Amino acid sequence: MTGVIVCADVGSTYTKAAAVDADTGALAGTASHPTTLGTDVMDGLRAAVANALPKGATxxxxxxxxxxxxxxxLAVIGNEPLVTARAAYRAGLSAGARVVDVRAGTLGPADLAALAAVRPDVILLAGGTDGGDETVLRAHAAALASASERDGLTTPVVLAGNANAAADVTAILEAAGVPVTAVGNVLPRIGTLDPVPARTALRDVFLRHVIAGKHLSASADFTRMVKAATPDAVLTGVELLAERTGDLLVVDVGGATTDVYSVLTPDAELQGPRAEVAGTAWRARTVEGDLGVRHTAVGIAEAAGEEDLPTDPDLPEAARRRGADPALRAGTDRERAFDRELSALAARIAVRRHARGERIGGPTEPLRGGKDLAAVAAVVGSGGILRRDPGAAEWLREAVGGDTSGGVRPPKDARFTVDTDYRLAPAGLLAAAGRRDLASRLLAGI
Incomplete structure (x- = not known):
């Protein structure tokens, strides 16, 4: 047996491991094990890896x-809700972050207290186009520095705002003891979104500060092995898969959230004068924290009611049981049917929200950043329930491709499939490690 590269995803519920042939990129084995947060995550990781490795593999x-x-x-701070704060929000999602707070405008003591209360791991500080107004960005830096000295708020900051003010803003924060990483502007010009520098910096901060700070393992090996947040790795895999499929939509239905990823061809009509001021994310991720099939299953039933979607009369009770016992295993046909219905509803509603765009700055703000999914060539489903259900591709087609009443344009002639072997995250890890050829071969199995 030739050597293998182990690619693993340590999630909040399960740890999944894949053994990839280091010469051919073929999938040599997979396994999963409950994540051992109660002891040391390395326990569950070692168990998953041991079960995934072929006999005699090195x-x-x-x-x-x-x-x-x-x-x-991640917390996001920008000049205005509709421009730099929105651009930074989109950049943060592309880095695999869970955006827990968005602030814009004047930051007073109450704002800083609210910011501290949500316990962000990192703050993404944006503001102004390059060469534009520097006043608000400087004021935000001074407010964070004051909070550091007064309240001990020393959350690491990734600075991705007006390049002309970057040196001074960095100095203000560093003088107050705030760790800061300065990168290129997420919105260098009106209508031009550039999330890559911020995404790269957030990945580095995640590895340096967050993984070590969460004390998930007593072993230094874990910190050394972790290369990315899971959604960041998945998006990298999605981007690589799109090079083969064309426009692509991925729906990952999980126990706590449903994530939607899209890679779309830029629309020439949305450039120039018609460009959105915060830029358009043609490679995007959205996270629906109320649409998980276990921890937040009640949210699926509630969202279905808000969307006027028909459901089984007993679905709310089934959702309540899953929220009360996230470890629940569907042991009967009836329970498996509830899992299928919850997953299909989560997929449909999450894709609707992804296509409609996001609302930043409060419930009265307009939706921005909507997407036309009609030309999507492939839709890939992911998540434990989909992987275990042989008919998942068909009900995913009905839930997403057959959704004609949601006020969005769904995929019209797409191929629907399921990432049954969980290849996307391993492929993203391989590509980020400079092994794109192996990653591409691995993705050929989807």
Whole structure:
């Protein structure tokens, strides 16, 4: 047996491991094990890896992504809700972060107290286009520095605002003891979104500060092996898969959230004068924290009611049981049917929200950043329930492709499939580690 590269995802509920042939990119084995947050996550990781390895295999490298312990909790600060704050919000999602707070405008003591209360792991500080107004960005830096000195708020900051003010803003924060990483502007010009520098910096901060700070393992090996937040690794895999499929939509239905990823061809009509001021994210991720099939299953039933979607009369009770016992296993046909219905509803509603755009700055703000999904060539489903259900591709087609009443344009002639072997995250880890050829071969199995 040739050497294998172990690619593992340590989630809040399960740890999944894949053994990839280091020469051919073939999938040599997979396994999962409950994540051992109660002891040391390395216990569950070792168990999953041991079960995934083929007999006689030699491990030549181990790459890990993680969302255990809540993943990367990000707060966003920008000049205005509809421009730089929105651009930074989109950049944060592309980095695999869970955006827990968005602030814009004047930051007073109450704002800073609210910011501290949500316990962000990192703050993404944006503001102004390059060469534009520097006043608000400087004021935000001074407010964070004051909070550091007064309240001990020393959350690491990724600075991705007006390049002309970057040196001074960095100096203000560093003088107050705030760790800061300065990168290129997320919105260098009106209508131009550039999330890549911020995404790269957030990944580095996640590895340096967050993984070590969550104390998930007593072993230094875990910190060394973790290369990315799980959603960041998945998006990298999605981007690589889109090079083969064309426009792509991925729906990942999980126990706590449903994430939607899209890679779309830029629309020439939305450039120039018609461009959105905060830029358009043609490679995007949205996270629906109320649409998980276990921890937040009640949210699915409630959202279905808000969307006027028909459901089984007993679905709310089934959702309540799952929220009360996230470890519930569907042991009967009836329970499996509830899992299927909850998953299909989560997929449909999450894709609707992804296509409609996001509302930043409060419930009265307009939706921005909507997407036309009609030309999507492939839709890939992911998540434990989908992987275990042989008919998942068909009910996913009905839930997403057959959704004609949601006020959005769903995929019209797409191929629907399921990532049954959980290849996307391992492929993203491989690609980020400079092994794009192996990652591409691995994705050929989807």
């Amino acid at each position: 491990v030549v490298d181990t790459l890990v992504c993680s969302s255990a312990g809540g993943g990367l909790r």
